Amino acid sequence: MTWHSVCPACRIKDISWIKPGKVAWDWWNTCNLTGVDFKAGMNTPTYKAFIDFAADNNLEYIIIDDGWSGNESLLKDLNPDIDLKELVAYGNQKGVGIILWASWRNSAKDTEATFSHYAQMGIKGLQDRLLRP
Secondary structure, three states: OOHHHHOOOOOOOOOOOOOOOOEEEHHHOOOOOOOOOOOOOOOHHHHHHHHHHHHHOOOOEEEEOOOOEOOOOOOOOEOOOOOHHHHHHHHHHHOOEEEEEEOHHHHOOOHHHHHHHHHHHOOOEEEEOOOOO
């Protein structure tokens, strides 16, 4: 059996904008960093450390998982301890893109405005939980 027999043909005509790559994902280690001179957690210094790790290990992306936004809006209900613009700029300097995790409930609200906002900011993708009812 080949992948052709189990996968439908791609419906996207131009896929040149898709940039696959390896990712460092904080969910695997729950933001637990040791031996650092800052309090590890859902904050800008922790994600700068993840960006450094990704750059040092030739990983193209990091994912910022659950906790960067609240439960109501991906545009308004944001964690004040995470400066996304600063992280995008830092990631750009290091050659590491930022992907944001989003629950389907949040990403289904104001989809066009949300995706446009984060694309303009320089976010490389939104990882949707894909558990839609």
